[in-house]
Amino acid sequence: MASSNQKVNKTTKRKRIPGSKTETDGSRSKMSKLVISKPSNHPEKGSKKPIKSFKKHQPAGFDEEKKVPSTNRDRRIHAKELTEARKKKRKRHYNLEQELVSLWERMRRHNIAKDNRSKLVTEALEKMKGKIPEIAGSHVSSRVLQTCVKYCSQEERNTVLEELRPQFLNLASNKYAVHFVKKMLDNASKGQLAGFISSLHGHVASLLRNKVGSVVIEHVYQLGNATQKQGLLLELYSTELQLFKGLVSMKESRLVDVISKLGLQKASVLRYMATVIHPIIEKEIVDHSIIHRVLTEYFSLADQSSVTDIIQHLAGPLLPRMIGTKDGARIGIMCVKHGNAKERKKIIKGMKGEIDKIAHNQYGCMVLVSIVSVVDDTKLITKIVIRETERKIKELALDKSGRRLVLQLLHPNCSRYFSPDDLASLNLSIPSLCIKSDTTTSSKSMKVEESSEKEHEKETKVMVAEASENTNLENNINPVEGGKKDPFVRRQELLVESGLAERLIDVCIESAGELLRSNFGREVIYEVATGGSDGILHPTLDDKLNALHEAIASLAALSKAEDSQEEHILENFHSSRTIRKLVLDCPNFASTLWGKALQGNSESWARGHSCKVISAFIESSDSKVRELAKYELQPLVDTGILKTQGQGKQQADE
Structure with a gap:
């Protein structure tokens, strides 16, 4: 009986399911329940059909047996193919560029016959016909075009020019096409160059504010004759001169003469010039001679505050980039002469490491001559200018321009070594700042007590200012004392004691x-x-x-x-x-x-x-x-x- 009761108890007892809740499982966390209740992909024991694993949906035509490149060579080839495919989608004329490159590699060789080169050039131009403005902005195609223009016939060059003319302004601002435009200008006839300059009318100021476009303006300025140069400059003086051509002749080459002939208001001219000059200086586009010429004209008329502001902007690393031209060197001399001690220090420090290059330059050497003649801070000059001069003293002594710095210390302002034009440039000064110094010295020497005498002084100052406006900057050769130190003492400190x-x-x-x-x-x-x-x-x-x-x-x-x-x-x-x-x-x-x-x-x-x-x-x-x-x-x-x-x-x- 006992055994039968035990059997009954065994059969009636509920089986314990693994994972089911029991009294001892009450303390289990909810997280454990969630983990246990997660369905498993593995088939349970006794199940008839195994659960199929999840398969991603593959696009039609997918080749499962396609192998990934295993060797380095295969990977490079595969990457090159992908790059070529991307370029074909991105570049409209990619295939044409590849054909032009193959032709270019052959035509640019030095040992090729003239006839063969002419055939290759003609073939390349035929392929590009009608597409030159579009492909000229490409780095590769621009190089091909430059070579074609260099070696093609005059008729082919004229054809390219006519196709280029409508898009000249757009190409002039493109960083790759600008080289092709310069090559076209170099090979253009006088009539074609005049046509190019005519198309620039009204856009000179805007192109000068662009780092790429300013290169084209400077190139045209260097290639043009005196009349064409004046036409480019006039656009930077006034709105009226920007809109209308032929208002002045070559006799009115200076800004003062232009204002007097046309009856323009000096204040409006200076305001317009300020809107042109300030963005150019802020963008540091100061390497071009046309900008240097505009600045010299601006200095001849601008008031004290405007000129001082320009000097403050130029003092430092900008000025050494300007003094390679005649007008740029004159600006440098005036900045050294009229700048305060802080600005002079910035100018000299900006020349650090460039003294040898500046001294060998025909115009830059005169700025160094001005520094050793005017600046009183001989310790700073010795530290930068003299020390760099010592390292190359023999080369400088044998050079036409380099010797001038040494000769100025040995024999200042000698007419045997400096031309009249050089001596005149050393004595250049800014009229508005000269008036300031003159009036301050006169006010110290005179004591004015009555109001009538004060009014008379103001009237005389205005008359002097008006007279100075009509004076040419080059004729204003009265030397301005740049320093308080005795010239002989300054020379002795720079030459002997150093x-x-x-x-x-x-x-x-x-x-x-x-x-x-x-x-x-x-x-x-x-x-x-x-x-x-x-x-x-x-x-x-x-x-x-x-x-x-x-x-x-x-x-x-x-x-x-x-x-x-x-x-x-x-x-x-x-x-x-x-x-x-x-x-x-x-x-x-x-x-x-x-x-x-x-x-x-x-x-x-x-x-x-x-x-x-x-x-x-x-x-x-x-x-x-x-x-x-x-x-x-x-x-x-x-x-x-x-x-x-x-x-x-x-x-x-x-």
Whole structure:
């Protein structure tokens, strides 16, 4: 019975389902229920049909057996194919560009025959016909077009020009097409260039405000004649001149003359010019000569606050980019002269690392000359200008423009080394700022007590201002005192105390022959050997100067056979005249040269270019020099072997 009861209990007892809730499971978290109740993809035991795994919907035509590239080469090929496919979708003329590139690779070779190149150029132009404005903006196609325009015939070039003309302004602002436009301008005839310039009318100011478009305007400005240049400039002066052509002639080249002829209001002209100039300076588009010309005209009329604002914007790294042109250098000189100490410091610091490049420039060197002549902060000049000059002192001494900085310190404002135009540019000044300085000095010297006298002073100031407006900037050559320091003290600090003079003398000793034979270096070694203007190198560097005199005399003492590789310094055209000048102007050098090189050998040097050196001893104004050589040279003069300069003139007159 007991066993039967146990069987009944076993059968009636409910089976416990795994995961079902029991009394002990009450403390389970809800999260565990959720996890347990999640359906499983795995089929339960005893199920007849297995649950199918989820399959993503694949597009029609999908090849499941297609393999992904496994090697690096296959991956590169696959990536190239994808790139080509994307370019074909994105670029309308992609296939045409590929054909043009293949032609271009052949036509641009140097060893190709002219006939073959002409055929390739003609084929390329035929393929591009009707599509030039569209494909000119492409980096690749623009290069092809430049080569085609360079080598095509004039008729083909005219055809391209006519197709390009309607889209000229749009292409002028494209960063790739601008190179093709410049090439077209270079190969255009005078009539075609005039047509290009005519199409620019009314758009000069807007293109100058664009970094790419300004390049085209500058290129046209450089290619145009004086009348065409003036036409481009006039658009930047006034709205009336922008809208209408032919209002002024070439006689009215200055802005002051244009205003007086047309009766324009000065205030409206200056307002318009300010709207043109300020955006250009803010975008730092200051490299072009047309902008430099506009700024010089603006400086001649603008008031004090406007000019000061422009100087503040230009002081720094912008000004060194401008001083490579004639007008740009003049702006630089005026900014140095009229800028305050802070602005001058910015200008000089902006030139750091560029001194050598600026000094070799025909116009930029004059800005450096102005800095060493005006700025009182000699420590800053020494730190930047002088130190960079020392590293390249020999190259600068042998260069036509580079020598001017050194010569200005040795002999300031000398007409032998600076042309009248150079000296005039050093004395340029801004009228409105000159009026300010004049009125402040006069107000200090005069004490005005009555109101009537004050009114009279105001009237006179206005009259002076009006008179200055009609004065040409170039004729305003009254020097403006840029610094309070004595000029001689400034030169001594920059030349002697900085160590530049000592380094310069060492270079002259090492390269005396090369400098004497050079057309430009001879002027530097002459000024150094004589001690500079006002004897600035004496007495500090007397020992060094004596060593230089000895070095020159040693070269002169060499016989012709020993110096056969180069022309002897007594027979060379440049060196013989420089040594003659040293004999006449420097008695100390004359005695050294005579004692070491010429005494006892004067007869052998009494003919040719060297005779000018020998005759200088007789013509010298120093009695000691004349007495030194009189005993040996007078017999040569009496016998007619040696001719002095006075005898040569008498023979020429007879």
